[in-house]
Every structure is written in structure tokens, then in C-alpha cells.
Amino acid sequence: MKHLDEYRDKKIAQSLVKEIQNRSKQKIRIMEVCGGHTMAIRKYGIHNLLPGTVELLSGPGCPVCVTNRSFIDKAIEYSRQADTIITTYGDLMRVPGTETSLLKEKARGADVRIVYSTLESIKLAEENPEKTVIFLGIGFETTTPSTAVAVLEAKKKELKNFLVLSAHKLMPPAMSALIEEGTQIDGYIGPGHVSTIAGSKIYLPLVEKYNIAVAISGFEPVDILQSVLMLVEQIENRKPSVEIQYARAVTYEGNVKAQEMVDSCFEPCIDSWRGIGAIPGSGLKLKKEFSAFDAEVRIPLDIKEKPEPKACLCGSILKGMNKPTDCKLFRKTCTPENPVGACMVSSEGTCAAYYKFQE
């Protein structure tokens, strides 16, 4: 096993870069679909180390960025109802809905609380039996198991006042959708911790169907460079496959116990991705047996989807068709303090990563 000095080692990085230069003949486009990778690539300037033949694109890898505007609108509507506590991960607070954000609503008196874990929401529900606690479930394969634990816990404790508004999403359907939509991608840098849970097996259908190369990567510079080299080799040799570079935390099967917990309470559904649109089978909703915990079943709302602000390019940035620097609002009207689009909110968002690391 390699150790930190090796992941940072100048010589190893250098030789990987050389090897990539030697091996890379044809022009290729590689997309990362994990916000952690976006941050690391920008921070270490990895995109600038690669030969002109290899272009890196950022995809829809930040759960906050792809959360639909109407989801925020729904959460805000719930927060305005009497005796309701909204619980959420902090990242979601500043995401702009159509007119306002959860943070602004909180300042106006709504009971919106940041939780660090779903179990805190369960505790809140137990301590406040006269109130309804609605947890905003966002995130990909990595995060959904936490919500599943909470739902199973609420069922065991027979809680009547714990609900989930789910915007949980699955990564592979979005990776397919981008290719179907015509974004030209030759290889994916596979998301690290999504794969820790779901296993490398989830990308096999992509390789079979689209002949696309996949390398699941860790987060160190050397990890990412090695993954890029794996992708270059796969593409040059015309042998696309799913390789695991991040073997320290990823297996073929993934975390089966976590997968079973998710499968016991969630099922796939069509879901809308901010800026991308509806993708069949890309969302997760609670199964019928668990509808007592489903906010949308228990307290239905009529919220229509509204278009994104015109000038915001988030949609095509998430699809790898534009860079943040193509956006007229970037750095001017739109900043992390005052985000116009969701990509500027979370530090893992593409616009925020470009902003922070001086692009």
C-alpha cells in the first residue's frame, strides 16, 4: 500500500504525467462526476498538467448543484406550514429556490435546522411530538443509506411525525443521460465514495452500452493522474472497462449491507436534475410500505417547475458543454456569497471550485 508521501510524490506525479504524454495520441474528453474530484483537480491544477490531447470536464457530481429548484420551493413551502421543523444538511441552506432560499426563510422565522446526521432528525421528532419534522434527503449513493437508516429507525420507533422529502439520486442513469444527450465523453473518472457504497459493478452497463472507459479514482493528485492514465490506456487500446484505481476504499460489490438497507425502503423513479431535466430511473422515492414517512404522500403540495434564471449556465456546465468562465455572471453578479445558480453554492460545485481556485 502506498502512503501519503507517495500520493504527493513529485517524482511519481512527474512520471505519471510523462507517461500520459507518451501514451495519449488521440484527442479525448474525460469527465469527473464527483465534486471532490472537481475540487482536487482545480486545487492542484491537474488540468494544466495534462497534454493538449486530454481535456477534463466537470459533470453533475455535486448533489447540491443538481437538486432541482422545485425541490427547494417545496421545502420552503413546507417550512411555512405551522408546527413544522425542516432538517437539512448545511449545504442546501443557501441554494436559491425560485424566489428565496431556506436561509432567508429561516431569517424570517421558519424553523429550519441544520443536522449533521439523519439520526439528529429522528431525535428531534421524538423530542417534539407535537411538531412534524421533515428531513430533506439529498445526495447520491453515498448519502442515501443514511436516510434509509433513519426511515427504518422511524418505523421501528413508530414515529408518526418524521417525514422525508426525497431528492436522492443515482449516478449511472445521469452518466448515461449525458452521453445520450450528445455530450462527447470518452471516459469517466468514477466517483470515489459513491463507489465505496455501490461498488464498481454499477458502471458495467455503461461500458457495455456506450463503449466508454471508466476509472474509479481516489482524491490525491497522484490518484487522479493515475486514473487519467488508466483511461488514456483503455481508450488508446480500444479496450474500455471499469478499473478501480481507488482500491483502498472501493470493491466490485461495494457495501452490501448499505445497499440492502436502501433497497428495502427506496425504489427508482423518474427525477429532475437541475439544469439537465428529467432522467428516467435516476431518482429514489420511498416504497409504498414506507409512504407513512413520505412527505409528498402525507402532505401533498402543488408546486410547478419554474425555469432557471436565463443567464445562468449551470445546466450546460453540469453537462460538460460550458465552463463557468463562459458565464457572463461568473465572478460578477454570481459569487459564493451571493450565488445565482446552484453550482456556485457548495464548495464542490463547479462554479465555486473555479471561483476559489482562481480560474
Add this chain to the structure above:
Amino acid sequence: MCLSVPAKIVKIEGDIAQASIGGSIIDVGLQLIEKVEIGDYVLVHTGFALEKIDEKEAKETLEMLNDMVEEDPEDMIAYIEI
């Protein structure tokens, strides 16, 4: 929010452990993994342990995360000097 942080298990009570992340103690749900013991390192994501990892990996990841949240990027290009 997709990143996971390594932590060392210091106390276990049923499904909940106390774990130390760089000195601070947090509660970590153990519902998603099998068999953990005091002294084990785990990857923690939104308050739950996702996988066991070894101690070296844990320390490296922590260092990297500390680095990543730092304000000023140390540019790899200057660093690699190709």
C-alpha cells in the same frame, strides 16, 4: 458533502459509536457496517460509518482534507515543474 472523513472509534454503545476526528469527538452510526471494534478506523459520511479503513489511509485522508479546505491552493505546476 460527498466527501467522507476518517475517524477512530473510541467508544461503542449499541448502534452508535463515539469517534475521534482530529481530536474532536462525534457520534457515528454503525448501522451500515459489520463488526467494528474500538480502535478501528472508519470512513464517516453524514454521521455514519461507510467502511472500515486502515490507520495509515485514515491519517493520509485527513491530511488531504485539511489541505483541500485551506484557502490558498498550492499549485501543482509550480510544484512539479515540468
